[in-house]
Amino acid sequence: MSEPSTAPGSAATVHPEPIVNRLSVQVATVNGSGSQTANSTLLRAIFQMGIPVSGKNLFPSNIAGLPTWFTIRANSEGYIARRKEIDVLVCMNAQTAREDVAGVPPGATVIFEESLNLAGLRDDVDFHGVPFAKIVRDVCPVVGLRRLVVNMIYVGVVAELIGIELQEIESALKKAFATKPKALDLNVDAVKAGLAWAQENITAKPRFQVRRMNKTAGKVLVDGNYAAAVGALFAGVTVAAWYPITPSSSLTESLIELAGKYRVDEKTGKNTIAIIQAEDELAAIGNVIGAAWAGARAMTSTSGPGISLMSEFIGLAYYAEVPAVIVNVQRTGPSTGLPTRTMQGDVMFCAYNSHGDTRHPCLYPANIEEAYTFTMQAFDVAERFQTPVFVLSDLDLGMNLWMAEPFEYPEGGLDRGKVLDEAALAKVEDWGRYKDVDGDGIPYRTIPGTPGGRGAFFARGSGHDEYARYTEDGEAYAHNVDRIDRKIQGTADKLPQPIFEGDGTKIGIIAYGTSHAAVQESRDQLRGEEGVATDYMRICSFPFPASVAKWIAAHERVYVVEQNRDGQMRNLLRVELPEVSGKLLSIRHYTGMPLDARTVTAALVAAEATAKETR
Amino acid sequence: MSEPSTAPGSAATVHPEPIVNRLSVQVATVNGSGSQTANSTLLRAIFQMGIPVSGKNLFPSNIAGLPTWFTIRANSEGYIARRKEIDVLVCMNAQTAREDVAGVPPGATVIFEESLNLAGLRDDVDFHGVPFAKIVRDVCPVVGLRRLVVNMIYVGVVAELIGIELQEIESALKKAFATKPKALDLNVDAVKAGLAWAQENITAKPRFQVRRMNKTAGKVLVDGNYAAAVGALFAGVTVAAWYPITPSSSLTESLIELAGKYRVDEKTGKNTIAIIQAEDELAAIGNVIGAAWAGARAMTSTSGPGISLMSEFIGLAYYAEVPAVIVNVQRTGPSTGLPTRTMQGDVMFCAYNSHGDTRHPCLYPANIEEAYTFTMQAFDVAERFQTPVFVLSDLDLGMNLWMAEPFEYPEGGLDRGKVLDEAALAKVEDWGRYKDVDGDGIPYRTIPGTPGGRGAFFARGSGHDEYARYTEDGEAYAHNVDRIDRKIQGTADKLPQPIFEGDGTKIGIIAYGTSHAAVQESRDQLRGEEGVATDYMRICSFPFPASVAKWIAAHERVYVVEQNRDGQMRNLLRVELPEVSGKLLSIRHYTGMPLDARTVTAALVAAEATAKETR
Amino acid sequence: MAAAPKTNKIGLSVADYKGGASTLCKGCGHDVITNTIISAFYEMGVEPHMVSKLSGIGCSSKTPAYFLNGAWGFNSVHGRMPSVATGVALANRELVSIGVSGDGDTASIGMGQFVHLLRRNVPMIYLVENNGVYGLTKGQFSATADEGSVSKGGTANDLPAIDLCTMAIELGCGFVARSFSGDRKQLLQILKAAIAYDGTCMIDILSPCVTFNNHTGSTKSYDWGKDHEGPVHEIGFVPNWEEPDVDFGAGATVEVPLPDGGVVWIKPVNEHDHDPRDKKAALDLLREHHQSSTVYTTGIMYLDPGRESLQDDMDLPAAPLWNLPLETTRPSRAVLDEIVESLR
Amino acid sequence: MAAAPKTNKIGLSVADYKGGASTLCKGCGHDVITNTIISAFYEMGVEPHMVSKLSGIGCSSKTPAYFLNGAWGFNSVHGRMPSVATGVALANRELVSIGVSGDGDTASIGMGQFVHLLRRNVPMIYLVENNGVYGLTKGQFSATADEGSVSKGGTANDLPAIDLCTMAIELGCGFVARSFSGDRKQLLQILKAAIAYDGTCMIDILSPCVTFNNHTGSTKSYDWGKDHEGPVHEIGFVPNWEEPDVDFGAGATVEVPLPDGGVVWIKPVNEHDHDPRDKKAALDLLREHHQSSTVYTTGIMYLDPGRESLQDDMDLPAAPLWNLPLETTRPSRAVLDEIVESLR
Ligand SMILES: Cc1ncc(C[n+]2csc(CCOP(=O)(O)OP(=O)(O)O)c2C)c(N)n1
Ligand SMILES: Cc1ncc(C[n+]2csc(CCOP(=O)(O)OP(=O)(O)O)c2C)c(N)n1
Ligand code: SF4
Ligand code: SF4
Numbered sequence A, B: 001m002s003e004p005s006t007a008p009g010s011a012a013t014v015h016p017e018p019i020v021n022r023l024s025v026q027v028a029t030v031n032g033s034g035s036q037t038a039n040s041t042l043l044r045a046i047f048q049m050g051i052p053v054s055g056k057n058l059f060p061s062n063i064a065g066l067p068t069w070f071t072i073r074a075n076s077e078g079y080i081a082r083r084k085e086i087d088v089l090v091c092m093n094a095q096t097a098r099e100d101v102a103g104v105p106p107g108a109t110v111i112f113e114e115s116l117n118l119a120g121l122r123d124d125v126d127f128h129g130v131p132f133a134k135i136v137r138d139v140c141p142v143v144g145l146r147r148l149v150v151n152m153i154y155v156g157v158v159a160e161l162i163g164i165e166l167q168e169i170e171s172a173l174k175k176a177f178a179t180k181p182k183a184l185d186l187n188v189d190a191v192k193a194g195l196a197w198a199q200e201n202i203t204a205k206p207r208f209q210v211r212r213m214n215k216t217a218g219k220v221l222v223d224g225n226y227a228a229a230v231g232a233l234f235a236g237v238t239v240a241a242w243y244p245i246t247p248s249s250s251l252t253e254s255l256i257e258l259a260g261k262y263r264v265d266e267k268t269g270k271n272t273i274a275i276i277q278a279e280d281e282l283a284a285i286g287n288v289i290g291a292a293w294a295g296a297r298a299m300t301s302t303s304g305p306g307i308s309l310m311s312e313f314i315g316l317a318y319y320a321e322v323p324a325v326i327v328n329v330q331r332t333g334p335s336t337g338l339p340t341r342t343m344q345g346d347v348m349f350c351a352y353n354s355h356g357d358t359r360h361p362c363l364y365p366a367n368i369e370e371a372y373t374f375t376m377q378a379f380d381v382a383e384r385f386q387t388p389v390f391v392l393s394d395l396d397l398g399m400n401l402w403m404a405e406p407f408e409y410p411e412g413g414l415d416r417g418k419v420l421d422e423a424a425l426a427k428v429e430d431w432g433r434y435k436d437v438d439g440d441g442i443p444y445r446t447i448p449g450t451p452g453g454r455g456a457f458f459a460r461g462s463g464h465d466e467y468a469r470y471t472e473d474g475e476a477y478a479h480n481v482d483r484i485d486r487k488i489q490g491t492a493d494k495l496p497q498p499i500f501e502g503d504g505t506k507i508g509i510i511a512y513g514t515s516h517a518a519v520q521e522s523r524d525q526l527r528g529e530e531g532v533a534t535d536y537m538r539i540c541s542f543p544f545p546a547s548v549a550k551w552i553a554a555h556e557r558v559y560v561v562e563q564n565r566d567g568q569m570r571n572l573l574r575v576e577l578p579e580v581s582g583k584l585l586s587i588r589h590y591t592g593m594p595l596d597a598r599t600v601t602a603a604l605v606a607a608e609a610t611a612k613e614t615r
Numbered sequence C, D: 001m002a003a004a005p006k007t008n009k010i011g012l013s014v015a016d017y018k019g020g021a022s023t024l025c026k027g028c029g030h031d032v033i034t035n036t037i038i039s040a041f042y043e044m045g046v047e048p049h050m051v052s053k054l055s056g057i058g059c060s061s062k063t064p065a066y067f068l069n070g071a072w073g074f075n076s077v078h079g080r081m082p083s084v085a086t087g088v089a090l091a092n093r094e095l096v097s098i099g100v101s102g103d104g105d106t107a108s109i110g111m112g113q114f115v116h117l118l119r120r121n122v123p124m125i126y127l128v129e130n131n132g133v134y135g136l137t138k139g140q141f142s143a144t145a146d147e148g149s150v151s152k153g154g155t156a157n158d159l160p161a162i163d164l165c166t167m168a169i170e171l172g173c174g175f176v177a178r179s180f181s182g183d184r185k186q187l188l189q190i191l192k193a194a195i196a197y198d199g200t201c202m203i204d205i206l207s208p209c210v211t212f213n214n215h216t217g218s219t220k221s222y223d224w225g226k227d228h229e230g231p232v233h234e235i236g237f238v239p240n241w242e243e244p245d246v247d248f249g250a251g252a253t254v255e256v257p258l259p260d261g262g263v264v265w266i267k268p269v270n271e272h273d274h275d276p277r278d279k280k281a282a283l284d285l286l287r288e289h290h291q292s293s294t295v296y297t298t299g300i301m302y303l304d305p306g307r308e309s310l311q312d313d314m315d316l317p318a319a320p321l322w323n324l325p326l327e328t329t330r331p332s333r334a335v336l337d338e339i340v341e342s343l344r
C-alpha cells in the first residue's frame, strides 16, 4: 500500500526486546492468485492460539491481475481496528513491491520472492528473499496447481518467523479443506516446506512475535455479511430479493447458502424462503414491498447505487406503510466510486430518502454481534412500525473477518406488529387501515387473503384517508403525514439505544458503525499518551432517542468521528438536535480505507490544540 | 373547497360601502367541462382593467368528472398570494356545492345553477340562482357545444355583478379565439346573455366590485412553466429530454411549442434543438448527461418521483462533473402523493441528492421573472461549474397564472465555462481533465470531437485521478472529492443572492420560492394589524452565501416559512449554518394548497405570544 | 318480496364483485374492461378476498379501485407493478393476482420489469389497457402508438410501435391474448380462461382514450377498432366444474385443456385456422398484421398450458410463505450452534 | 532505419487505435473483442477523436478504456448507457459512437433502455459482450444464461434465456448480428460494416468469461462456442473507397449496399441461404436455433440499410447541435417581444 506510515517505527535492524502479540502482517499479492485461503489460514491459526486478531482485505474492483493486500493484526489488548503500520510484509506482487517496501516503518521484516531483488531498497528493515518458485516446484508436481500452492509456502515462512504454531496452521487448513483430503495434504506439505526453508535460512527472528494466550476462547471469526445473513435467517425472513453489488453480494449469497441447508422443510422438501435475484435494484425493492404487503418478512441487501435506484419505491413504502428491511453495505463515493473500499457515506441519504417529507429508521451495527442482532431486530421494527428500515453496514464490517462472541439464540417470538386476522377483525367495529387507534401513530393492518370479508383495503402511494380511500383533501393529507411522522419518531425508543462509556469528562466522542473499533483504541491512546480523558457515545440508531441530546449537552465539546467527507452523522445531529448543534466538532476520514486509531488520535489532538489556542 | 374560512367575514346581507378592487372570485366546477377559457377570460379582463390579479387553479388528479376550483384574486395593493376567503362564489358543480357554500364567509355572493336549489342553505350570504341551462339553450343551438358555452354565461353574470367591463371581456376572448372567429362570436354572445340576464334579474349588486385602475400596464400574465420554457429557449438549450409528469409537463410542452416557432433554422428548415420524450426519468436524465458531456446545453423537467428515479444519474453527473439543468416542479407528498397540489417538498432531497457525499446548487424562483431568469442562469451555472443544477419551482408557480414584468432580453452571451478547444489545448502543457488549475476547484473540460489529438479523456463514475485515469488510490479519491466540494461551495456567490427587506428589527422571516407572496402580504398584516415589524430575507439559492448567516445572526428570532411538513429549508440551514441554528423557528404549511398570508400571520403571532410567555 | 339476486357457485352476486365508482372520463375504454373483469370473476366464482389487484400509475392503473371491493388492492408506482406482483406471488401463492397497466406504464417506463415478469412466468393476469397515449398526463404518445398515427393536436408519431404480444410470446409467456374494449364478449371469455390459467397471462387490450385519442387519424380509437378488429377465432371457456355443453360444431374446433381441468374452446373464424398452441404460427400471424395494419387481430394468440410457474421453479411449498409457523422459518437452537461451530 | 509502420487511409497506424492495458482476466473473451475493435477502426480509417466510446458497468463495460485512447470515453452507470448514447447522438451527430455492454448490463438492469434505444434507431454500434454471467460481481447468472446451463458452483439455471437478436429485430433494429469472440475474422467484418452503417447496429457476441463461466455444463464457454458455432454465411465488407475485389464466386452471393457506398458481401455457408434483408427469415432462423440449442448461429442476421435514423426523424441539422452559433440558438429580441406581447 502506498499510504505512508505515520507512527514512529522502531529504531533500526538491532532487535532488542521482542514485541509479543502486537503486530501486523501484510501480504501484498495479485487478486485471482488464490491467496485468500493462505491468508485466512494465517489469521485463523493466530486466532486459535488465543490471540485477538482481525483481518482486512484490501482488494481492487477487478477479478484477476490487480494488486491486493491482506492485513492481519494480532493484538493482545484486543484492538481490532485497522493499523496502518506493517511489521511483517510479504511481497508477492512485483507491481507494487517497491511501494510496499517504502511504506513500512523502520524495523519491519520484509519477505519477498527472491527474484524481486528488493534487498537493496532500504537498510532499516530486514529483508528475506525466499526462493518461492523453487520451493513450490519441489513440493507440487502438478504445474497447474503451483500458482495456488505457492501461497502456502509464505504461510510456512511467516509462521516460522513470528512463531505461529504448526498444529494451529494444520487445524485451520483442515477446516478449509474439510472435503478435499488430497488438497489438504498438498497444502500442509507446502506450509511445512516454507517452514523448513525459513528454519534453515533465517536465523535472526523478527522482533514481532506471537505467543499463545487465552483471549479468543469460544469466539468466532466471521464477516459481517455472513452475520447479517444469519440474523435474517433467524428472524424468519421469508422473501429476500437482491441484485448483486459489491460489497453486499455476499450477504444474500450467504443467505442462499444457509437457506439451502436450514430452510428446506423436512417434510415437504420445499423451501421455506424465496430468494430471488431481481433484474435490478428497482425490481428488488419492488419485490420486497410486494411480498411485505402480502405478509412476508422481506428484505433486500444492496449498496449506495442500489439505494439511489430504490428511492422512489422507498417513498412508496414509507407513505403506504409497508414494512421492508434494507441492508445497505456502504462503499466509497458518490456514483460508482470505489466499489471495493469502505465508507459511511449514505447516512443522510438513507435517513431522509426519497422526495417529499420522509424519515426512516436506521440501525448502525458496529460489530459482528450487531450485524447479527440488528438485522434480526430490523424485521421486528419494520413490521411493528410498518415502514422501511435501513441497516447501515459497510464494506469493512460486511466483508472483513472479525472476531466475535458466538451468536445468541433469539429469545421470544417474532414481533409481527399490529396485524388483524379474521377473528380480531370481527371484534373491531370501525376498522380503518390508517387510523391511529392507540395514539402511537401505528395503525392496524391486514394481510391479503384474510377471510371474513372485512379486511380488504386499497394501498396506494397517492393521497388517502384513514380508511385507505383515495382523497385529495389537504387536511386529510396533513393529518395522515403528521401521524406517520409521530409513528416514526416513536421508533427512537424501540431501536438499539446508544452505548455510553467514560466517567464524565468535558470532551465527548461520538461514533457509530465501524468507526467504533478505531475510536475505542484511540481513546486509550489519548488517555495513555496524551493524558486526555474522553467520554464516548456510540450511536446505534436513528431517529435519536432523547438520551443522545442529553449526553451531548452534558459535554463541552463533542467530536463526531465518521468515515465520509461531509460529516453526515454530524449533519444529521445538527438537523435533529439543533439545541446542541454548537457543541459538535467533526473528525472525518474518507480515503476508503478502514479507519485507524492513529488518525482519530492525531485529529483530536490537533483539534484540541486549536481549541486551546482560540480559547 | 372544504377548507373553513379563518378570517372574519363582513356582517350580513346589508351592504354598506362597496369594497373595491379587493376581492376573490371562485368558480367551482367539474374538470373536463371546459371552464378553463371562461376562467382565464375573467382573470384577463380584470387584469386588463389595470387591477393586479392572480389565478389559482385547484384541480384534481383526474381528466374529467371530478371537482375543480378556480380562484381569482384581484387586489389593488398588488397582493397576489392565495387568499382563502371567497367573496364571489360560482357553483357549477352539484357534487361540492353544499360544501362550497358552507366555506364562504358571511356577506359573500353565491351564484349557482338554479336547479341546485342552494338558496336556503344560509342566510348570511347573497344567493343568485341563474337558469344557466335555459340561457344556454337560447344562445347556443348546437347541443354538443352547450357544455362548453354555458361557462361563458357565468362570465357574463360575474362581470355584471362585480363590474368587469364588457370590452375587456371581449378583448380577452378575442385573444383566446384568435383563430376561430365563429367560436368567438358564440362565446361573446353567451357572455352578453349572462350579462343581460343579470342586469334584468339581479338588482342588489354585491359589495365587492372592481373598478379600472392602472397597476398592470405593460405587465404580462403567464404561468411559471411557460416562463421557465422561455428562459431555457433564450439560454440556447439544445437538448431537452423529459418524461411527462404533473406539474412539470407543461414546461417542456411549452418549450416544444416555442421551439416549433422559434428554433427552426430559417435557412435549413431544421430544428436547432432536440426535444426528446424519454421512456422514463432515468432515461431522460441519461439523455441530458450524454448530451451535456457531448457539449450540448441540456435540461430536463420533472417532479418529485422523477427526482427519486434520477438519483443514481445525478450522483454520476456530480462526480464525473457533467453539467445538467434539472427543473423540479414540486408537488405534494412523498411517493405519488397529491400530484395536482403544490409543495416545497424536495428541498433536502435535491440539495444532497444521491448516495455518497454530494451537494448540488439549487435555485429557488419565487415568481415569473425568476422562473425565467433562474432557468436561464441555471445553464450558465451548470456549464461554468460542470455539475447538475436544480431549479426548484413548484406547482403553484409552474401551473398558475401570475402577473409579471415582461421578460428582459438577456445581455451578453452564454457562459459556457472552461472549455478548451483545439487552439486552447495546444497552448496547455499538461492538461488534466480534473486538475484544479485556477484554485477554484473548477477543472477545464473538452468536448468530444475536438480535433488535435490532445483533448480526449475518459469520463467515469468510478475513482479517477486528475487526468481522468482510473484509480482506486484513496488519497487521489479524497483529493478529488475535496476539490469538487470546493468547487460547489464556490457556486454560492455566483448564484442568485438573497434579497433583504426591512429596517433591522429583532424578528426575521426567511422564505423562498412561492412562499414569498404570502410572506410579503403577511408582513404588511403583521405591521398593520399587530404592530409587529419584521425583517425579511428571501433565499434564492443553495449553497448559502455568507450573507445568509450574517443576516440570521443579526436577528433575535428568525421564522423560516415554507410549504412542507419537516421544515426542510430550516433543516438545510441547520446543517450548513450551525452557528445560527438556535435562532431558527419554523412556520410550515403542507396541505397542498398554496400558502396564504393569514396562515403565516396567525402562526407567527401565536409563536411570538409563546415566545413572550416563555421569556 | 324482491327476487333474490342471481348468485354464482360460491353464492355471491355480481354486486359482490363491484368496486368504487369510476372517476374516469365517460366512455373511457378502461371502464368497459373494469366491468368485464367484474363479470369474469363473478362467473368464475373467485372469492374476492383471495384476489390481489395490482397496478402502476395512469388512468388504467386507477381501475383496480373500481372492481372487487372485497379484494386487496395495491396501486404502486409508475411502471413497476411487475416487481410488486412478483413479490406478492412469492409471499402468498394462493392469491389470484390481477394487474392492470397502461401502455405507458408497461411499454415505456415499465418495459424492463415487464420483460422480466414474463420471463419468470409469475402467475397473474397482466392486462395492458392500451390506448396509445398517456391518458393521465394528457395525451402524449406512448411506445405502442403506431407509426404515422396522428395525435389530437395533429402531429404524427414517427416511431414504430412496440407489439406487446409478440414480445410476450418471444419471452416465453404461455398465455398471450389480444382484445378490444369494444368486444366485451370475447374479452370475457379470455379473462375467464386467464383466471383458470396458472402462469402469466398477458392480455393486450385496445382500450380507447375518448378524451385524447379517439379522433380520426388515431389507430386506437373506437371507430378504428370496430373497423379493423379481426378475431382469429371465437373463444369459449368452460371452467372445470361445468359440463362442456358448448357446441362449436364442426371439426375445426380446438380444445385446449388447462391443468386445473378447465377447457378453452376455440372455433376459427375469418378463414383463420390458428391453433394457439403453435408458437411460430402465432408470431407469424402477429407480424403480418402488425405490419399490414389493415387488420387488428384479436383472440388468444398463444397458449401453452404446460409452462412451470415461478413458484414451482423456486420449489416453494403449497402454503403461503408469509404465514409459515415460526418452527418452520426460524431454525432451531441446534442449527445456530452448528453455524457457530463452523465459524470457530 | 526501422521501417515506417503500416498506416491506414488517414495515415494512422494500428498503435493510434490502441487503448490502455486491459485489467481483465487473462483469456477473457472481452479482450478479443477489444482487439477486433481496434482492427476495425484502424481498417476503416476512422479519426479517433470523432469516436465516442460508451458503456455501463461490468467487466465488458470497462473495455472502452482499452481501445482508441484518442477517442472520448464515458463509462456511465449500470444498464443505462443507452440513454447516455442517445443524448450524445442528439448533441453531436458527427460522432461515431460505439457502446460496449454486458449481458447483465443489457438484458437485466438495462432491458428497458435497450428496447427504447433500438426503437429509436440511435445511430451507434451497440455490442453485447455476452457471457451469460455477471463477471464483475463474480459469476451470478444473467438473463441470457440458457435454461439448464450449469454454473461453476453446480446449480442449473431454470429460467429461459432472452434472445437479444430476436428482440432487436422485433423492435425494428436495422443491423442485427451475432458473433463469437472465438471467431475474430467474422467479427472484424461485421464491425467494419457496422462502422459504415447509419443506425443502431446491435451485435450480440458470445464472449466467454474464463473465470466464472468457461466450464463444462456452461453454454457460454469457449469450447461450447467452438463446438456449436454455425455461421450462416461468410461475410465481407468493402468500404466505399475500396474496389470490391473480393471474389465470393458463385451467384449465391448477396450484396447489400449501404447508403454511404460501402457494400456488405455475404456468401452462404453450411447450406444456408439466408438473405439478411429478409426479416421473417431472420426471425425463423434465430428461433429455430434458439430452441434447438445445438447450433449457435452467427452472422449478420438482419440488415435493413434504409431505416431512418433518430436524428433524421427529429429533423436535426447536419452540424452538431452543441456547437451551433448563438444567433441560431438564442432567438432575437424581436422574438422575445413577440412572446411577451402574446402574454399581455
Ligand atoms: C415516476 C413517474 N413518472 C411520471 C409520472 C406521471 N404519469 C402518471 S400516469 C402516466 C402515463 C400513464 O399512461 P398509461 O400507462 O398509458 O395509462 P393511461 O392513463 O393511458 O391509461 C405518467 C407519465 C408518474 N406518476 N410517475
Ligand atoms: C446500480 C448497480 N447495481 C449493481 C452493480 C454491481 N454490478 C457491477 S457489474 C454488474 C454485472 C455485470 O455483468 P455484465 O453486464 O454481464 O458484465 P460482465 O462483467 O459479465 O462483462 C453488477 C451487477 C452496479 N455497479 N450498479
Ligand atoms: S383521459 Fe383517456 S384514458 Fe384517461 S380516463 Fe379519460 S378517456 Fe380514459
Ligand atoms: S471475470 Fe470473466 S468477464 Fe470479467 S474479466 Fe474475468 S473472465 Fe472476463
Ligand SMILES: [Mg+2]
Pocket (backbone or CB within 6 Å): C058, C102, C103, C104, C129, C130, C131, C132, C133, C134, C135, C142
Ligand atoms: Mg395509455
Ligand SMILES: [Mg+2]
Pocket (backbone or CB within 6 Å): D058, D102, D103, D104, D129, D130, D131, D132, D133, D134, D135, D142
Ligand atoms: Mg456478463
